[in-house]
Amino acid sequence: MVATGLLDHPFKEAYASKAGALPGATHAWVDGLRQTARALLNTAGLPGPKTEAFIFTPVSDLAKIPFIPAASADDVDVRDVPLNVPRIAGASRIVLVNGVLNAALSDNIAVEGLRVESLKQVLARDTLSVKPLLGGLAASASLPLVALNTAYMADGLVIRAGKNFAGAMLHVISIGAAGAEPVAFHPRNLVALEPGAQLTLIETHVGLPGQNYLTNPVTEISLAENARLKRYVSVAEDDDAFHFATTSVALSAHSTFNAFHAGLGGGKVRQEVRAAFLGTGSSAIVNGVYALSGKQHHDFTTAMDHAVPHTTSSQLVKGVVDGQSRAVFQGRVLVDRDAQKTDARQLHKAMFLAKGPAVDCKPELEIFADDVQCAHGAATGELDENHLFYLMARGIDRDTARALLVSGFLEDVLESIGDEQVREAFSALVQGWLKRRAMRRAA
């Protein structure tokens, strides 16, 4: 990594005066995390195209935008959840505006065995209970965006489900909104499921049009033995917005993590999901779709780290690219020497809807055990002419047939969403994207 000096990360000055006011500042261990992160940023800057993990999605250009901390933007007033956010039956809504919990827009959650709090509240009270989580799963040293988050995190959610908690559905809605100046926020979310607990988390990330904003959330998830988490994330930020999200999951024995990520908008988006399989019998599904238009950039980066025997990971990611957009898929699968009987599968497929877009796909398999099943595949191409002919041979006109096939290409992955109401909501988001595209083409 090239040391690019002190001036290359954008938030230093804006935050300098606020450091003492950040939550947890009076606790030595929290302050220590921040100091370490800040020192890393000061020496290394933000990763540019020469940093391997960011080769396709450099973020160093953020330094050029004069972001101010979102908490300082006192001219932002969000009174409603935007209409394009789906209402999911049976799910409690938790609304964050610029990364800060907005109680007025959120449902009151009173469920025995489930605690949902703001990080700020928790850090003001007792920091010991979150000490193993915060910074314990996502390390600043190897992940520059986590360092950026750690240095400037101001709030976020702490979600904890007790032993054998039978399940609830939470819908976290993040709204990005800038006032007169571009804003940046770095939510830090901590999710812990005790043994046998079950939870469904739906996350919708949207933004209001206007000035630019950057959201850089980090989510640390700890799944105890037999815990089961389902997490469905959709990102449809405003057209110029930056969204860099890092999730780190630690899986204990026989726990399951079932994730789905939809990338449907934003100027530059990166969704990074890292799973560490630390207990035998643990398994994760990390699936996703993306649909890009204009000059959008979407990066889906995953790292599956199989450390012990008998663990399973499965990834199916499909995307369509239109306009001048750019898609990135980086999938790393690491199988340690001890991780015999690992079953790791990965498939990425991208479909070009125009001649302008670019797709970069980088699977990385590092396998040190010998008794494993690992399969990966990647394909990019245009719509299959045989499929098109089949539909047309049944009387369906070319445009309708194409729309049906593009939709089917993505629906194929959406079918993996087990919860029907969530599947329908995500399907509606994808169909909305396809309709807007059809309208643009007709215009």
Added chain:
Amino acid sequence: MIEIKNLHVSVQGKEILKGISLSINAGEVHAIMGPNGTGKSTLSNVIAGREGYEITQGSVTFAGQDLLAMEPDARARAGVFLAFQYPVEIPGVSTSAFLKTAINAKRRAEGLKEIDAMEFLKLVKAKTKALGIADDMIKRPLNVGFSGGEKKRAEVLQMTLLEPKFAVLDETDSGLDIDALKVVSDGVNALRGPERAFLVITHYQRLLNYIVPDHVHVMTGGRIVASGGRELALELEANGYAKYMAAA
């Protein structure tokens, strides 16, 4: 109903069909038999309008229209149907959404009102039962994970729902066991009538025990080398294609 005149077709510069002429009237069932690689599937693809075939000579007229000038979807809406030898699997597109879209495309072309979800389900349910197709099959993605027999039944289901004027069955018997062959043949026979014509393309005469043709043609080397009644198929079964290969 359909008039094929001196049809010459090339693929990547190589002539596959070398002057096919065939006239099929409403109410008739014609069979084309021939060894592999003789151009039978080329003929069916050209009739349906698949890209990649160069028509160097000849014409195909369907109900008075120049079929070769029409897009594949327009041919289908005009009443031409091809039961594919290898129906493609299309993940993510449900069989029912596909069927409904196809039925409504045809209805719109005929100036009829589109059918709604209820009417559609009722219609499909009646037809699937007759073809021995499980109800849940139409909820599954189109042809995905269907067995060979299920795929062929699904083709006949589509044909039954779309009620074409002229249907080409391209090796519909391939990969079918005897029970499936009967079901599929019954489906086809149920559609036979004075207003409809069929072209059955097959390698084996076995299918023609169930779908009894009015006319049989032998095709080798891109030409029709013999035509006759049903007895021609029986003779082929007894003696093979050797005699006709020499003729070609």
